[in-house]
Amino acid sequence: MKKLMLGNEAIARGAYEAGVRVATAYPGTPSTEITEFAAQYDEIYAEWSPNEKVALEVAIGASFAGARAMVAMKHVGLNVAADPLFTVSYTGVNAGLVIVVADDPGMHSSQNEQDSRYYARAAQVPMLEPSDSQEALDFVKLAFDLSEEYDTPVLIRLTTRVAHSQSIVALGQRADVPLKEYRKLPEKNVMMPAMARKRHGEVERRMKALAQAANDLWINRIEMGDTSIGIIASGIAYQYAKEALPNASFLKLGMVNPLPRKLVESFARKVEKLYVIEELEPVLEEQIKSWGIAAIGKEIFPVQGELSANMIAERIAGKALDVRPAQDLPPRPPVMCPGCPHRGIYYVMQKLRLHATGDIGCYTLGALPPLKAIDTCVCMGASVGMAHGMEKARGRDFSSKLVAVIGDSTFIHSGITGLIDVVYNQGASTVVILDNSTTGMTGHQDHPGTGRTIKGDLVPPLNLINLIKAIGIRHVRVVDPFELEEVEKVLKEETQREEPSVVIAQRPCALLSKESKIPVSISEDACRLCGVCLRLGCPAIEKKPGGMYINQTLCNGCGLCVKVCKFGALRRAGE
Amino acid sequence: MGVGGQGTLLASRVLGRLFVDLGYDVKISEVHGMAQRGGSVVTHVRYGTKVFSPLVEPGTADILLAFEKMEALRWIHFLKPQGRAIINSQEIEPMSVIMGEYEYPKDLEDRIRRACAGAVFFDALAVAEELGNAKVANMVLIGVLARLLNTAPEAWEKAINAVVPPKTVEINLEAFHRGYNSELS
Numbered sequence: 001m002k003k004l005m006l007g008n009e010a011i012a013r014g015a016y017e018a019g020v021r022v023a024t025a026y027p028g029t030p031s032t033e034i035t036e037f038a039a040q041y042d043e044i045y046a047e048w049s050p051n052e053k054v055a056l057e058v059a060i061g062a063s064f065a066g067a068r069a070m071v072a073m074k075h076v077g078l079n080v081a082a083d084p085l086f087t088v089s090y091t092g093v094n095a096g097l098v099i100v101v102a103d104d105p106g107m108h109s110s111q112n113e114q115d116s117r118y119y120a121r122a123a124q125v126p127m128l129e130p131s132d133s134q135e136a137l138d139f140v141k142l143a144f145d146l147s148e149e150y151d152t153p154v155l156i157r158l159t160t161r162v163a164h165s166q167s168i169v170a171l172g173q174r175a176d177v178p179l180k181e182y183r184k185l186p187e188k189n190v191m192m193p194a195m196a197r198k199r200h201g202e203v204e205r206r207m208k209a210l211a212q213a214a215n216d217l218w219i220n221r222i223e224m225g226d227t228s229i230g231i232i233a234s235g236i237a238y239q240y241a242k243e244a245l246p247n248a249s250f251l252k253l254g255m256v257n258p259l260p261r262k263l264v265e266s267f268a269r270k271v272e273k274l275y276v277i278e279e280l281e282p283v284l285e286e287q288i289k290s291w292g293i294a295a296i297g298k299e300i301f302p303v304q305g306e307l308s309a310n311m312i313a314e315r316i317a318g319k320a321l322d323v324r325p326a327q328d329l330p331p332r333p334p335v336m337c338p339g340c341p342h343r344g345i346y347y348v349m350q351k352l353r354l355h356a357t358g359d360i361g362c363y364t365l366g367a368l369p370p371l372k373a374i375d376t377c378v379c380m381g382a383s384v385g386m387a388h389g390m391e392k393a394r395g396r397d398f399s400s401k402l403v404a405v406i407g408d409s410t411f412i413h414s415g416i417t418g419l420i421d422v423v424y425n426q427g428a429s430t431v432v433i434l435d436n437s438t439t440g441m442t443g444h445q446d447h448p449g450t451g452r453t454i455k456g457d458l459v460p461p462l463n464l465i466n467l468i469k470a471i472g473i474r475h476v477r478v479v480d481p482f483e484l485e486e487v488e489k490v491l492k493e494e495t496q497r498e499e500p501s502v503v504i505a506q507r508p509c510a511l512l513s514k515e516s517k518i519p520v521s522i523s524e525d526a527c528r529l530c531g532v533c534l535r536l537g538c539p540a541i542e543k544k545p546g547g548m549y550i551n552q553t554l555c556n557g558c559g560l561c562v563k564v565c566k567f568g569a570l571r572r573a574g575e
Numbered sequence: 576m577g578v579g580g581q582g583t584l585l586a587s588r589v590l591g592r593l594f595v596d597l598g599y600d601v602k603i604s605e606v607h608g609m610a611q612r613g614g615s616v617v618t619h620v621r622y623g624t625k626v627f628s629p630l631v632e633p634g635t636a637d638i639l640l641a642f643e644k645m646e647a648l649r650w651i652h653f654l655k656p657q658g659r660a661i662i663n664s665q666e667i668e669p670m671s672v673i674m675g676e677y678e679y680p681k682d683l684e685d686r687i688r689r690a691c692a693g694a695v696f697f698d699a700l701a702v703a704e705e706l707g708n709a710k711v712a713n714m715v716l717i718g719v720l721a722r723l724l725n726t727a728p729e730a731w732e733k734a735i736n737a738v739v740p741p742k743t744v745e746i747n748l749e750a751f752h753r754g755y756n757s758e759l760s
């Protein structure tokens with residue numbers, strides 16, 4: 001059967017066909033859908049783990065126990081999971097273990113554009129890179145075979161344009177892969193120095209064997225065409241290059257670590273001019289050049305952002321299209337939705353002129369005007385530790401005007417450890433947890449606090465208040481972010497307190513409720529054009545030449561603007 | 576292209592399904608992972624005997640289907656010289672306009688026509704609202720597209736059937752037909 005499939009869905013399908021029994025992940029664009037699709041197969045146990053490190057550890061456990069296991073994450077998630085990655089490289093596997101990592105060149109939805117191929121090299125783990133959905137499916141199956149044959153975890157690297165593009169795939173059957181026997185193997189699975197030294201030797205041998213085998217692996221293939229131009233590429237860069245220069249000769253690499261040296265050398269000999277085309281860092285190029293092969297790569301291609309067929313045609317063949325984008329258009333970045341629960345808190349924080357260390361989630365958008373509510377965004381969980389660091393650097397006066405702002409899912413991911421630090425090291429930070437009952441940014445995934453699993457099972461929700469009290473915080477207050485006066489009072493009190501405190505702002509994400517809300521209306525006579533409502537940054541409130549205007553298709557009827565208007569110009573229906 | 580929340584993705588999936596049914600190789604590039612509403616959203620649909628890149632690049636598109644007027648102008652340079660444009664005449668102000676940093680351009684239709692003389696403007700939102708669901712404006716536009724391409728509606732109906740949520744098939748088909756049977760200027 002043939003089907004149009006998203007790259008991420010094809011990864012899940014490949015896992016299904018490879019007989020995978022356990023799939024884990026923490027959501028992160030552009031990798032999220034992999035595990036959502038995997039969870040739809042009854043044969044696969046799937047879970048949202050609290051963070052990527054735990055997700056990988058669960059998958060390692062499953063592999064050791066004899067079940068094929070897959071874990072998925074975005075590129076920055078691999079930083080979190082790097083600790084187990086580097087050592088599972090030493091232990092190897094029992095049943096196959098595949099780690100899917102989705103990079104985001106161009107940063108469509110990320111805080112950096114790191115290149116995960118460096119992890120494959122640093123941890124000495126093989127890495128495959130598919131260039132469309134069919135390959136995504138096929139490569140996952142191959143990855144499991146390689147994993148078991150070479151006793152190694154295998155990384156699969158996606159980029160946004162592969163993960164989030166649909167193309168046609170042919171579906172196969174699920175392989176019948178029985179559980180492997182579980183054996184206690186301390187010399188292989190207990191990595192203390194004496195054993196790890198031996199295992200490191202195994203890693204070196206394995207990578208040499210793989211590098212040798214890569215020369216004959218079917219996913220590394222030469223497509224000879226016009227020999228005046230030879231191109232080495234993998235992943236989406238291969239597709240762009242094929243589009244731009246369909247007649248050139250190609251060495252298409254399906255495995256990007258380790259590289260097939262003999263194959264590269266023989267290809268280089270066959271072509272007059274050799275180009276290495278890759279997005280982000282010159283990972284392939286530097287290795288190829290280190291073998292004394294002349295090639296052109298980052299001399300003409302950027303290390304930043306995405307490549308494109310047009311760019312390749314222009315830089316290699318000198319064919320430039322004359323295109324002129326419209327100038328001076330108002331930009332349209334994403335904004336927090338109408339009715340977003342975060343807006344209430346941010347409005348009050350702005351009013352109190354609080355500084356805030358921020359975190360990763362929808363609420364990061366509150367950094368933009370008009371709210372300009374947060375000062376920083378570094379990584380998952382950073383807000384808490386950073387607020388503590390600011391206090392230690394500048395003293396209590398400064399920190400009494402400072403809060404850390406973090407979402408519920410992010411807090412569970414890695415904010416909790418920062419908070420333990422605050423308690424232990426006698427900080428007085430105030431942490432505001434924006435609890436919208438979901439992982440909003442990535443499209444509403446469940447997490448331990450929502451009381452539902454990825455499979456839809458109902459479980460007792462993690463009790464944030466008990467958790468926070470248990471680590472030694474005595475002052476935990478729960479507020480509704482739309483009760484502006486209450487929020488103001490609580491924030492003032494807690495930031496003044498000479499000990500750490502947590503404010504949980506509870507209100508579900510506006511997109512969770514399916515009921516249609518009645519939009520607010522405005523009375524033009526009463527409106528004095530003061531502009532206070534505009535400070536909310538609600539996309540449904542527009543300023544027209546004649547006065548304020550509520551966009552009726554956008555307004556969610558949340559009523560926040562009604563509360564901030566001092567002249568009663570805004571009204572909810574029926575009030 | 577359109578603005579987050581307008582159903583751009585669903586429309587491109589209908590097109591993808593249609594071309595697969597017609598026996599073509601198809602690639603669609605989507606934008607995901609910004610749950611929040613209001614950002615500029617663009618999807619690319621490419622079909623042919625063999626498709627390599629999933630991306631439509633500047634100067635190469637045959638057709639531009641825009642759900643919002645200013646977004647149409649933002650992406651109009653993606654069209655080939657003889658490319659065609661179908662544009663929903665809806666205007667949605669971005670935050671930069673709401674905050675008064677920018678003005679929503681007034682001469683959009685002229686500027687679009689200068690780049691694409693035959694651009695078709697159509698008030699799909701009004702039709703969708705008549706049908707009682709602003710969300711189906713996307714299928715109204717798909718109907719206009721089907722008409723403009725001089726294609727019979729059956730294959731499109733089949734694709735819509737296969738792609739939209741089962742509960743909404745009826746209203747989506749109705750929206751499609753309203754677009755398909757409309758008078759185009």
Ligand code: SF4
Binds near residue numbers: 610
């Ligand atoms: S998705 Fe939910 S949490 Fe995110 S901006 Fe929209 S309303 Fe707010």
Ligand code: SF4
Binds near residue numbers: 538
């Ligand atoms: S009620 Fe006011 S603040 Fe809430 S969505 Fe509507 S316009 Fe925006």
